[in-house]
Amino acid sequence: MNSFWKIAVIGSGPAGFYAAGELFRQKSWEIKVDMFDRLPTPFGLVRGGVAPDHQKIKSVTKIYTRIAENENFRFFGNVEFGRDIFQADLLEHYDGMIYSVGSPADRSLGIPGEDLSGSHSATEFVAWYNGHPDFRDHKFDLSVKHAFVIGMGNVALDVARILAKTADELAKTDIADYALKELRKSQLENIWLVGRRGPLQAAFSPAELREFLELPDADVLVEADALELDAESQQILETLASNDTKKNIEILKQISARDASGKKRRVRFLFLASPVEISGNDKVEKISMVRNQLVKQEDGSLRPQATENKIEEEAGLIFRSIGYHGKPLTDLPFDKKSGTIPNECGQVKDTENGNVLRNREYVAGWIKRGPNGVIGTNKQDAVETVHRMLETFLNEKMEAGKNDVNPDIVSLLENRKVDFFSFADWLLLDAHETEAGQKLGRPRTKLTSVAEMLEIIRKKS
Ligand SMILES: Cc1cc2nc3c(=O)[nH]c(=O)nc-3n(C[C@H](O)[C@H](O)[C@H](O)COP(=O)(O)OP(=O)(O)OC[C@H]3O[C@@H](n4cnc5c(N)ncnc54)[C@H](O)[C@@H]3O)c2cc1C
Structure with missing residues (x-):
């Protein structure tokens, strides 16, 4: 049996990365993290929300890049939960899931x-x-x-x-x-x-x-x-x-x-x-x-x-500009009023089902607590979620890899013809954008079309 705990993180914003970082900090657990994002580019609102004239704040992505360098980390960009992969797929391939999809509405x-x-x-x-x-x-x-x-x-x-x-x-x-x-x-x-x-x-x-x-x-x-x-x-x-x-x-x-x-x-x-x-x-x-x-x-x-x-x-x-709001995710409970997935310390709570706690599904960041707080607020939030998840795994005497089917999620994505983007692909795109920007005295010039991103990366790699 595989001794690694396999965790899927859905959403590569601050909450997703802080959750991955906390999972890798656990000395007594062997953990692999697969992170999915609907965009080819990682970092959520740090790329798509933080103002362009606030470049210093964006340097937090260096911390996320170090987390991504962990040999047990994989990034699957251009993969949307609810379009390309579903809850049933994740339940088959992973021991636990952390949804950190933010509040885009x-x-x-x-x-x-x-x-x-x-x-x-x-x-x-x-x-x-x-x-x-x-x-x-x-x-x-x-x-x-x-x-x-x-x-x-x-x-x-x-x-x-x-x-x-x-x-x-x-x-x-x-x-x-x-x-x-x-x-x-x-x-x-x-x-x-x-x-x-x-x-x-x-x-x-x-x-x-x-x-x-x-x-x-x-x-x-x-x-x-x-x-x-x-x-x-x-x-x-x-x-x-x-x-x-x-x-x-x-x-x-x-x-x-x-x-x-x-x-x-x-x-x-x-x-x-x-x-x-x-x-x-x-x-x-x-x-x-x-x-x-x-x-x-x-x-x-x-x-x-x-x-x-x-x-x-x-x-x-x-x-x-009176506030952001979460969007429901397929197969997950949703509280319309707060725009969040109901949870107890990050553990998903089935409110329609007698408040039963789901042992393998967790949330972090804005979709967990609502759209408030700065980037750093998501760290303590994700840490709480990760600890709750690992405590639950122990209390429920769960075993690593029990739900892991062969072959790997990569085959599933390939079978579904999902053109996914790896972290190495992102690093190539990042270099492309920064080189192009620096020639003009700018931090980067962004590519803004997914087709264009995929085309450039496929040419480079
Ligand atoms: C306009 C704006 C400016 C901000 N400026 C600052 C600032 O200057 N300083 C500061 O400290 N904080 C700032 N914040 C707050 C900060 O950005 C948030 O606290 C933080 O980004 C929330 O993190 P998150 O991971 O929960 O969500 P997000 O950053 O939104 O990340 C969610 C990720 O999930 C992905 N995703 C969504 N749905 C799916 C799906 N179905 N399948 C797969 N992936 C999915 C998204 O593509 C995204 O990458 C700002 C927020 C906004 C809105």
């Missing part, structure tokens, strides 16, 4: 006009400018003058910053070539960031906010009134607020103390406002919002409540 605003042309999710725009193959053909009308980003988290700030930056600044990043070409022609003058709550409740981090002080070709504006805190908020700021919130308020005060200096674009922070309707004939022309006030709840928190005060503004583009 977005939340909607639920207001009239949201489906008009020109109204998009931030998810779509972010994936487009980052060269995600599924989004490369999406179109954004950058000939308009006014864009609204609804939401005040870090993703909303990323979107506003990319819209506000000059093409020359973006040309130094690994932004997709087609996006750079379109952004170079952008006619945008006003970029609004709209938050339903006040500056004290904003979810962005000071590091992201501070970057708005340094935009060379955009003035940044905050209504001074927004920073005049009521007594309740002032007390929260002085007593309960985190250091990040205090820093945010300081930076917003610096922004509001500045006068507009006639730069090409303006970024406007609008707090305590919620969109109620998007209107236009066949595309977005106007956004209607209500002003909110903060009302103290029984638990002491402050919640926004609509007032009679309305705002209407001309708008050509709208990006909703």
Whole structure:
């Protein structure tokens, strides 16, 4: 009998790699990991979400590459769970599975006009400018003058910053070539960031906010009134607020103390406002919002409540950035409300089946806990999952390799004519992209079509 425990990891984002790393750290277990991803390229949102002008953050992929160098690791890119492989296949070939597929959908605003042309999710725009193959053909009308980003988290700030930056600044990043070409022609003058709550409740981090002080070709504006805190908020700021919130308020005060200096674009922070309707004939022309006030709840928190005060503004583009949401996976339970796979410490829980815990199926990352936290948050999350899995294997007296059929998963993929991408293939593609980029003074130029990726790699290997 095979003494190796064979684990399949579905999804090669941070959670998948941290799970693989933790599996390989176990001294008393012999473990092989096969990692699958629907894209040929690994690293999930580190490649397809993290902003192109945040290259330092992307260097975390060096850690993932070291994990992939383990002789017991194999990568199968361009293999989609639910299209190319299924739960039954994994149950036959592996002792355990960890699903770490992230939260690729977005939340909607639920207001009239949201489906008009020109109204998009931030998810779509972010994936487009980052060269995600599924989004490369999406179109954004950058000939308009006014864009609204609804939401005040870090993703909303990323979107506003990319819209506000000059093409020359973006040309130094690994932004997709087609996006750079379109952004170079952008006619945008006003970029609004709209938050339903006040500056004290904003979810962005000071590091992201501070970057708005340094935009060379955009003035940044905050209504001074927004920073005049009521007594309740002032007390929260002085007593309960985190250091990040205090820093945010300081930076917003610096922004509001500045006068507009006639730069090409303006970024406007609008707090305590919620969109109620998007209107236009066949595309977005106007956004209607209500002003909110903060009302103290029984638990002491402050919640926004609509007032009679309305705002209407001309708008050509709208990006909703109010959170990501998971998508159900074939044969796995799913909690529609939270957009996660129900689980107990990472162990999949059959809620439709009396909360029975599945002994061989686990989850990690955003699909486990919901779309929150930074890249590093997925490490402790994946570690918890791996420990839960190994404890279960021991408690249930499971044996390694018991469910492993011959031949290997490779034969199954070949029989199904799945053109899979190995980690060695990815390293060739990585070298190709970085060499091409460096000739232009860029970190890399991304390939954005799966067919093109496969063609280049098949030629090189
Ligand atoms: C726009 C944006 C910017 C961000 N910027 C930062 C930042 O600057 N710094 C920071 O610390 N954090 C940032 N984050 C947060 C960080 O990216 C997440 O915490 C992290 O990526 C979540 O990891 P994950 O592995 O759960 O999911 P993901 O990174 O989404 O990885 C999921 C993987 O699963 C694959 N997959 C999905 N479905 C299937 C399937 N059916 N079959 C096979 N494979 C599948 C996907 O292709 C993907 O590779 C950002 C997030 C977003 C959305």
